[in-house]
Amino acid sequence: MKQRPVSCGLLVLLGALATPASTPHAQSSPLSIVWPTGEGDPVEALVSLDADDDDDDGVPDLAAPPSDDDEVVRVTVRNVTTGAVRVSVEGGVRIVTPGGLATSFNAPVREGRAEVLLVGVAASARARDASVTLSAGAESQRVELTVVAATMLDGHNAPRFAHRDAVGLSHEITTDETLPRRASWGEVSGDVDNVRVEVWDPGASSQATARVEALGTSASVGLAPGALRGQIAGLALARPTSGLPHRSGFVRLVGDDLDLRAPGVQGQTLLVGLRDRVRVHYQRPGVAGEATGDLRVGRPGNEDGPLAARRARWHIVVLRQRGDRTGPVVGNDDEGALRIARRQVSIANEVYLQCAMTWGDPERADVTVAEPARDALLSVGDNDGLAAAGGAVRVMVNSVAVGPVQLQPGWRPIDTARALATAMRARGFTVRVTENPRTDYGAWGSADLVARDRSGHLASFAPVGTNPLSTDAQQSVAIGRVDLRDGIDEFNNLNSASGTLEERALVKPLGDDDPRTVDLLVINRFARGTRIGEAFVEGAAGTWVNGLLIDRAGISAEREAWTQSHEAGHILLDQPWHPDNMGPDRPWLLMDADASLAAVTGPKRLTVDECARIHQRSGVDAVPGLLERYDTVRVSPRASEFAAWPAAPLYPREGDARDVAAQPTNTAVTTGPADVSSTEAGVTLRR
Numbered sequence: 001m002k003q004r005p006v007s008c009g010l011l012v013l014l015g016a017l018a019t020p021a022s023t024p025h026a027q028s029s030p031l032s033i034v035w036p037t038g039e040g041d042p043v044e045a046l047v048s049l050d051a052d053d054d055d056d057d058g059v060p061d062l063a064a065p066p067s068d069d070d071e072v073v074r075v076t077v078r079n080v081t082t083g084a085v086r087v088s089v090e091g092g093v094r095i096v097t098p099g100g101l102a103t104s105f106n107a108p109v110r111e112g113r114a115e116v117l118l119v120g121v122a123a124s125a126r127a128r129d130a131s132v133t134l135s136a137g138a139e140s141q142r143v144e145l146t147v148v149a150a151t152m153l154d155g156h157n158a159p160r161f162a163h164r165d166a167v168g169l170s171h172e173i174t175t176d177e178t179l180p181r182r183a184s185w186g187e188v189s190g191d192v193d194n195v196r197v198e199v200w201d202p203g204a205s206s207q208a209t210a211r212v213e214a215l216g217t218s219a220s221v222g223l224a225p226g227a228l229r230g231q232i233a234g235l236a237l238a239r240p241t242s243g244l245p246h247r248s249g250f251v252r253l254v255g256d257d258l259d260l261r262a263p264g265v266q267g268q269t270l271l272v273g274l275r276d277r278v279r280v281h282y283q284r285p286g287v288a289g290e291a292t293g294d295l296r297v298g299r300p301g302n303e304d305g306p307l308a309a310r311r312a313r314w315h316i317v318v319l320r321q322r323g324d325r326t327g328p329v330v331g332n333d334d335e336g337a338l339r340i341a342r343r344q345v346s347i348a349n350e351v352y353l354q355c356a357m358t359w360g361d362p363e364r365a366d367v368t369v370a371e372p373a374r375d376a377l378l379s380v381g382d383n384d385g386l387a388a389a390g391g392a393v394r395v396m397v398n399s400v401a402v403g404p405v406q407l408q409p410g411w412r413p414i415d416t417a418r419a420l421a422t423a424m425r426a427r428g429f430t431v432r433v434t435e436n437p438r439t440d441y442g443a444w445g446s447a448d449l450v451a452r453d454r455s456g457h458l459a460s461f462a463p464v465g466t467n468p469l470s471t472d473a474q475q476s477v478a479i480g481r482v483d484l485r486d487g488i489d490e491f492n493n494l495n496s497a498s499g500t501l502e503e504r505a506l507v508k509p510l511g512d513d514d515p516r517t518v519d520l521l522v523i524n525r526f527a528r529g530t531r532i533g534e535a536f537v538e539g540a541a542g543t544w545v546n547g548l549l550i551d552r553a554g555i556s557a558e559r560e561a562w563t564q565s566h567e568a569g570h571i572l573l574d575q576p577w578h579p580d581n582m583g584p585d586r587p588w589l590l591m592d593a594d595a596s597l598a599a600v601t602g603p604k605r606l607t608v609d610e611c612a613r614i615h616q617r618s619g620v621d622a623v624p625g626l627l628e629r630y631d632t633v634r635v636s637p638r639a640s641e642f643a644a645w646p647a648a649p650l651y652p653r654e655g656d657a658r659d660v661a662a663q664p665t666n667t668a669v670t671t672g673p674a675d676v677s678s679t680e681a682g683v684t685l686r687r
Helices: 334-355 413-426 501-510 552-556 563-573 608-618
Strands: 002-005 011-015 032-034 044-048 073-078 084-090 093-097 100-102 104-108 114-120 130-136 139-153 196-200 207-215 228-238 252-254 269-271 277-282 291-296 314-319 366-370 377-380 391-397 400-407 430-435 447-452 477-480 518-522 533-536 547-550 675-680 683-686
Touching (some): 073 130, 093 130, 114 130, 196 207, 391 413, 477 501, 501 547, 533 563, 563 608
Parallel strands (some): 314 518, 518 547
Antiparallel strands (some): 093 100, 228 675, 391 400, 533 547
């Protein structure tokens, strides 16, 4: 037998060497094993129970580990003088081979090295009840293994399984009583979206620690795959008896920095993004290896459940004050305006993560800076919607005179608009006619025309010489003009469905005419100062749907009033009203009418019911559908086999049914203080 030092400086028995000292092999280095966590020649190591679903195919990895499985242990065998390393395993460990999982395998050797892939398929009942033996020639090493399960529970202590479950953002105020500051082993929280770490390691002491982190994936918005978004290190774990798994206190997943740094819950908040991996890391002091387990934030977009990932899209236009050399209405220049607009996309992502949805990468958002169109809208019967008495309309479209178009008595505004459109088309223009809803005091709805020349450019309207646009004594014809110098004339409760003439003259030429996007126009201010944002909602059958206006005050209150996200909420919910107009005031809700507070109790929460309504009224099956499937994954043909897996606990959980009051008082877990950090866009923030 031959002894040699291991990484901790102790001498351990490694195995017999059959090669005599007089042979050429006597001077070669002995067989050496390096564990992926850096330990050399360990006598004991941990292996993860591979019960997550790294490739998102609906099959637990322990049934078919993917090639890039994070729980696969890649052991390196060095100083090999034979053509292969003989590998055999016992207990709940298997060897990952090209032909599948096996209990024995000859690993090929290249340049004196071999790589052996191990995976845990059954949790250990006792410490060291599994092992791997690696042999080359007459040399052999045996490492005793414990298969450890590291996973997460929801707020009701139900296990989450990655092949069918996900974690999601909390809908509660971060610092409220639904996040327990201390939690005994069997205690539940008032918020099912809270999570806690659970680790089964039969060889551990009663106290342990874990690390939980959020990692970007290929689908994560604005974050490179594998990049750290946030983490909680030193998360305390405890168990009341040796027959139970360890548990942490409760952790709340959050989407913004205000919630991440909420007072009084340090070490209990984790910053995440849609489709991030939330990963648990566990190590036992003095033992090689670690156990890990992943859960995604939200389910794949090809699914249809409440946590299925969805995406909405903005079309953002920041206005430039026509003739004003100071540039756009926000920002010192175009670059500054674009930066401010893209920050609005980031804020919307933070808020709507509560509903498992995103607005996409802010850097790729459709954002432009543009002047209001000049005299590009012609309106018939604005405001009053009166019928024609009889007369004629003449109008210049660019430099082309159109008309006279004779009006018949009794024609509604839409009839007159269609006749004008026919005359314009005869002169080579493309014309879009839209009918507006009737104002509360109008006879009929007004109608608007927007024309384009053969090149697709907006055409402008003007009177023919000094003649009036119309000779009709009753039905008006007017050119819509936008003048930002005195602000935008906003609608009131009587004409909210139609909007004002100036609003229509602004939005109809600049909208992208795509019913699947939300138009956001940034203006300087509203003329009467009654609001800082307006939404035009499909359910209100308005003149402009799925669009909103927000002024400089609304922009400046970005994480105080969340104006843009609030107005977008009216559109996504397809609901023009406010919940506090019809019930008790809850100023922490995003859809509150008048709340404003830059704190965790500010108006940014969406309820579970509101998220369900968004998916129903604006989801992939709605017409028009404002939400699209965010990402898709390849589902395994075997996924249906595991819909109800596991049928029994993966490791002893006999204490789950115990009365909470019977738990020893000294098993309560306090989650913080801990080393908490958040990394975004290369900047590390540390408490």
